[in-house]
Amino acid sequence: MLQAIGLTSTPRRDRPPAVDDLTFEARPGGVTALLGAAGSGKTTALRMMLELEPGRGVTYFRGRPLHRIAHPAREVGVLLGDVPGHPARTCRGQLRMLCAAAGVPASRADAMLDIVGLTGLRDERLGTLSLGMERRLGLAAALLGDPHTLLLDAPATGLSPRENSWLFGLLRAHADHGGTVLYTTDDPKEAARTADHVVTISGGRLVADQEAAVFARTRLRPRVAVRTPHAARLAALVSREARAAQRSVEVVAEGGNRLCVYGSDCAEIGETAFRHGVLLHRLADEIGDAAPEAAPAPGTAPAPGTVPASADGTAPVPAPGTAPAPGTAPAPADGTAPGTVPAPADGTAPAPAPVPPPAPRPTATVPRPDPQRSPQQPHPQGFPLPRPGPQTQAHQPPHPLPPPLAVRTVRSPLRPIRYELCRLLGVPTARAIAAAALVTSAVLTAFLARSGSTPPPALLAAWPALLPLPPAVLAAGLLGALSFGDEYRYPVLATGGAGTVPRRLGLLLAKLAVTAVTAVLLALLVPLADLAVLRLLYGGEAIPVPGNWPGLCAGWAGLSVGCAWAGLLAAGVFRATLAGVAAVLAVPVVVAPLVRKALEGPSARSLTGLPARLRELSWTQWPFEADGWLLAVARVVAQPVGTALVLSVTALTCAYLFTGLRRRARW
Incomplete structure (x- = not known):
């Protein structure tokens, strides 16, 4: 219920x-x-x-x-x-x-x-x-x-x-x-x-x-719809004949040349019009709607000359002493509806209007x-349902509903991930963005390698000095912004209206995971494609592999994932894809220069020995090869762009948690 x-x-x-x-x-x-x-x-x-x-x-x-x-x-x-x-x-x-x-x-x-x-x-x-x-x-x-x-x-x-x-x-x-x-x-x-x-x-x-039967009896009334160029004359004739025959007939003029007659039928109206030579353009049986007026707001008085609508759904009756609406018959003094024939003087009651039975169901x-x-x-199983097709409904074949689902009380953590993968791969937008990033990177790499002045890391990333970010990182940020931007533009998780996307922690973690994997794959594919293009155009020895390639790979992947997360979180906070793209561009254009200015000057401390100190604090021992990776990650974070990304992602995460997860929303 x-x-x-x-x-x-x-x-x-x-x-x-x-x-x-x-x-x-x-x-x-x-x-x-x-x-x-x-x-x-x-x-x-x-x-x-x-x-x-x-x-x-x-x-x-x-x-x-x-x-x-x-x-x-x-x-x-x-x-x-x-x-x-x-x-x-x-x-x-x-x-x-x-x-x-x-x-x-x-x-x-x-x-x-x-x-x-x-x-x-x-x-x-x-x-x-x-x-x-x-x-x-x-x-x-x-x-x-x-x-x-x-x-x-x-x-x-x-x-x-x-x-x-x-x-x-x-x-x-x-x-x-x-x-x-x-x-x-x-x-x-x-x-x-x-x-x-x-x-x-x-x-x-x-x-x-x-109930439907009571509603049909009190709200809907059978009537005859008449359209004639002599509406006033026909209304007077029908009312006069009904009064002479002592029948309860109500004639309502609905503007122009249209009349609605209650308590009569098409045959009687047609005979009256034929006897008096009245031209008819339309004569049909209808079900009229006696719609109630809006109930007055608390503390307000009803409109002058009216009484409030009754609770049973019947139409209100004008108050005594008020003028009727234009084109309608005046209300009798006994309080009957306008246009009805009053009771005869001998005390007999007028014939009631016929009550329509409830309309049949499908x-x-x-x-x-x-x-x-x-x-x-x-x-x-097997109950009949109407199905679309050229045949009529009476001959449509039965078709069963699918069996009901068993209720599961345990939520799987893979459910939001499965949803996010379906959302990402269900439209060609993600594939088109990735293909555009690969093609743009290959073209930029070919032109940068021709001059010979670009260092190998920037050459493989297709990152000219004029651009704030390379094409692959911009594509990762755009995919992250679309992750929440499409949710608010096409809110499929909630029912209608922009800004109603459920934002539970499971959905956020799923989007972060899928976006990070997508950004890492894009960051790996772009250098490989650029290297293949350079070796095809300029030979196998054109681009030597740098000796510190692990640290470069870590920095490149971290830059892609950080920008993707910045776009995702900004779009989730501000509920727009453009906000996510603006947050991605703001990292190198606005935040990084501020961090660089704050870090200017000689440093009195160094990160040397950080892996050994971390090993002493931990309960487990990790391989010594991991020390190099830790130092590489520390150097990446210590860079102005890395610090700007960390600050931006942290601030956006806090804003998202504050504005989204405190609401009563469900995943």
């Missing part, structure tokens, strides 16, 4: 809160519709339930708030707006990356693609999907962890009737197997047709909380579950 208690959003400036003291329930085994007009606070309410918006109140998912659930993806499936994914990523790659984030097997991605009918589009890029296909992919992502609760924000907006029927058929199947479904909509007829329970909000406040239904069966038990 989903319980939202006292949800109140944080108001902005002098505006009222978008959600004000909202309390309702969504029961398991049923579909609940959160109904409201645009701007009524539906999306804000969902985001507050998911702890993505600041405010007061609490939401319990089967008795626990979201931040106390060990595996959120296995408890709540979410679809808010468009699918947040890189446009160059494939459908299968997107789901496999989310499988790694949720800790479920990668095979689950193929199973969900089959369920939502996207098996043939598994290799399509996200940027090429239509709205219907993208909504299917979003629903597949929401169902990856076999969640008990589904939260969907306007899932049927813009879909065709066939896609609509498929979507609500799948939601009905999930509810019939013990799950909880809550979706938002602004269409009352859709809510009455597809939901078991309707929660109506207006202005962020609760207006009505009703044809894709499944048997109700046994009340004794727990929602955690496996789904029965």
Whole structure:
């Protein structure tokens, strides 16, 4: 069961809160519709339930708030707006990356693609999907962890009737197997047709909380929609004939040449128009929406001449003594609705308007579950689900849902690493950056070697004096900045909105590890490729191997990893890729000159004997060959650029831990 208690959003400036003291329930085994007009606070309410918006109140998912659930993806499936994914990523790659984030097997991605009918589009890029296909992919992502609760924000907006029927058929199947479904909509007829329970909000406040049958009876009314160039004349004729026949008929002018007639039917309206020679452009049966007005804010008086909306969802009645709206009949003195025929003088009651029965549900239904069966038990196999295709729904083949996942209580440290590898290798950006760095380094090396004045270390690194950093290091920094920059640009780990990426320590360590390995591989490939190009162009003896190559390799790898980490942490702190790139360039341009100026002057102390002193302090003995590596690392750190990198990475790490990990976010 989903319980939202006292949800109140944080108001902005002098505006009222978008959600004000909202309390309702969504029961398991049923579909609940959160109904409201645009701007009524539906999306804000969902985001507050998911702890993505600041405010007061609490939401319990089967008795626990979201931040106390060990595996959120296995408890709540979410679809808010468009699918947040890189446009160059494939459908299968997107789901496999989310499988790694949720800790479920990668095979689950193929199973969900089959369920939502996207098996043939598994290799399509996200940027090429239509709205219907993208909504299917979003629903597949929401169902990856076999969640008990589904939260969907306007899932049927813009879909065709066939896609609509498929979507609500799948939601009905999930509810019939013990799950909880809550979706938002602004269409009352859709809510009455597809939901078991309707929660109506207006202005962020609760207006009505009703079963679907009660909602259809009190909110929706059958009517006849008429369009004629003689609207006023036809309205007078229909009202006069209804009064003469002592029938309760309400005629409402809706502006221009449109009339809505309640308590009558198309045959009677058509006969009246024919007898009096009134031209009709349209005559059709409809279900009218008697929408309630927004409830007044606390401490404010209602508008002059009106009374507050009733709690059962019926429309408010104008107060006595007020003028009716233009084009409508005046309200009788007995308080009946405007345009209705008053009761006859003999005391007989007027005939009530017919009550519409609840609209039928989609044809894709499944048997109700046994009340004794727990929602955690496996789904029965073989129940029918509507599938896309040229055939009609009545002849669509059945297809089973995948079996539920076994709940695991132990978190694997490889789960965030698997996610980060899927994120890095799922788009061609990383490969394109690495290839560009290799090609640029080879071209620069060839031109630098022609002059013969560049020292061998700078020649192999393709580092001319005009550039603050060599191409390989810049590429490593850019890959690090994209590691968090793409998360905030396409927030797949959280549900909607920029700046909602979960930043637990496991995710940070995974990104640091994968980025460091990528930077080291790039730092190794570039000198090897440059050496091969030099020997091809100028012969085998053109570039001798330096005698202190271990220290040079350590410094080169440390420079690449340090810049990659600086870009990663800066992008994580400032939530932008450009901030990460700026932090990488600031190390040699801003920080290193300041460190160099601070270190100017003769040094009175030396690091000689540092390995021996470290060996005395340690409990274990390491080989004497490691002394040279320790001294090499110490010399690299003692350089101005090395010291600037250490200071920058340390400061950014502290800023990241302070701004990110103190929040209630989950990996």
